[in-house]
Amino acid sequence: MEKRDYIKIRISITRKENWKRICKEKNITLTNLITASVENRILEDERKKILEFIEKQDNIFIKIETNINQIARIANAQKFISSKELNYFQSQLKNITELKEKQNEIITKIYSLIADDS
Structure with a gap:
């Protein structure tokens, strides 16, 4: 314009x-x-902070997912995982899934605010 x-x-x-x-x-x-x-x-500086926050959140989940993959690799290499470790692992996966769903809801709301702003 x-x-x-x-x-x-x-x-x-x-x-x-x-x-x-x-x-x-x-x-x-x-x-x-x-x-x-x-x-x-939303002011430009606030928009940048929001985008930085989203990127930071994404990086945190990438680290968590990397740790999960490492645990899975170890379990596959040993061909054994105790039921206690398996339950803990599944619990952590469930928590991560719930957190990821909440994060996605928040990010969707943020994007809609930014889109309405443009």
């Missing part, structure tokens, strides 16, 4: 400086701050 129009507003110098400080802290433009605030949208 091409930006060709202007809106002039009058504000105090201190308020303007405060807004500029906020923009500098968030590494966004004053236009982005005002537009996002008026349109009740």
